[in-house]
Amino acid sequence: MITGAAAAVLLTGGGAAALTLTGQDGGTAAASATASTATAEITRSDLVDTEAVDGTLGYSDRRALPNHARGTVTRTREEGGVVRRGGWLYRVDGRPVVLMYGDIPVYRTLSTSTDGKDVRQLERNLKALGYDPGTVDEDFSWLTEQAVREWQDDAGLEETGTVDAAQIAVAAGPVRIAEITAETGTAAGQSVVAVTSTRRTVHVDLAADGQQFAKVGARVTVDLPGGGSVKGRISEVGAVAEPVEENGRPTGESTIDLEITLDGAKKLGRLDQAPVTVNLRTDEHENVLSVPVEALLALSEGGYGVRLADGRVVAVETGLFAAGRVEVSGDGLAEGMKVEVPQL
Known part of the structure; x- marks a missing residue:
């Protein structure tokens, strides 16, 4: 606490207003301030500078979706629409290209003569869509072929019992149509749509x-x-x-x-x-005391202080400045105390 005769300057954004501090043991300050004052609480909280x-x-993971269907683009979805497993992404010559989930792109024709992890991925999707491919495994069985034919019939695809990249596209989950890259009536090239995930970023x-x-x-x-x-x-x-x-x-x-x-x-x-x-x-800085920055007084003998609501001036050590407040510490300071601030 400041005792004896001292002088301070009130820090404000537009200039300084002089205050002469007099009296013993932090006695009453004689006002020569040019601005009236209000009070603000000393608070305890985490102080964060940004x-x-x-x-x-x-949206995350934007990419051009590869297209393997040949023909004319006959229908596209609106940009911003979300497509989920089993939904169509666009149509070529009236046939849909359907979304399925996974991490293995369709790089070959899947039929009863094939087996592998991509077969398991196909069967997992068929089962999720309500079709029965038998045991979900790496074997493209006759049950898998039957499930494929049922799915193709419902989806509006030719019932071949085989699956290739002209019929389905694979993504990790639902996709959002970010951009139409081939308009209706044009030839379906390397890509028809650009997609993103549905995750905001x-x-x-x-x-x-x-x-x-x-x-x-x-x-x-x-x-x-x-x-x-x-x-x-x-x-x-x-x-x-x-x-x-x-x-x-x-x-x-x-x-x-x-x-x-x-x-x-x-x-x-x-x-x-x-x-x-x-x-x-x-x-x-976590769990610290702070006051509004404008509560600081620059003391004539150096350093800073704050004037409490009862008129006493207490010297403080300053820490982090953030969000219009400043971290303070000093003898006699406690959460909930009132300090003077200029009132414009």
Whole structure:
């Protein structure tokens, strides 16, 4: 606590208002301040400092879906639509290309003369769709062929009893139609649609000199267009820095890719490729006392203090500055105490 005659300067954003502090044992301060005062509580909480960077809200795992059906594109789905197992992605010559789940692409014709892990994948999908391929295994049996024919009949495909890449496309789960790359009436080329997963994500091209703030699992807050925010976590951090170019020439700067997985999907609507602001945590002090920054007094003998509501001035040690508050410690400070702040 400050005793005896002392002088202080009140820190404000637009300039300083002089306060002369007089009296013994922290007695009453004589007011020469140019601004009236209010009070604010000393609080105890985690104090977090952040750095705002630009990001883009979208969907993860965007890719052009390979097409193996030959003919004319006769129907496509609306962009933004979600396709699940057994649903059609697009139609070529009136025949659907159907989505099935797995991780093995269709690279050969599956029939009673084949066996392998891709057969097991097909049978697993048929069973999930309500057809009976017999025991789900790596053997394409006559029961598998019968299940395939039933599925083909229901799906509007030619009942051949065999399956190839012109009939199905494989993805890990549901996909979202991100872009139609071959319009109705045109020849079906290497791809007809680009798809993404249904998982919302934010992509950030983070300046390489800020990579110390990017740790997998670190929490972030994302400010959305039009107001509101959602929480998220960093899910991927690029390992390779990519040079930044401007007008085709390198700028000497570089970025790393940052992917952020979001909570609270209901708040996101159907926004895609929307600009957002990502608040990365750069420092965090847990369970500390803090006051509004404007409560700080610069003491004439050096250092800082705060004026309590009863008029006493207490010297403080400052720590982290974040979100308009500052960490403070000092003798006689406690959670819930009131400190003076300028009232403009």
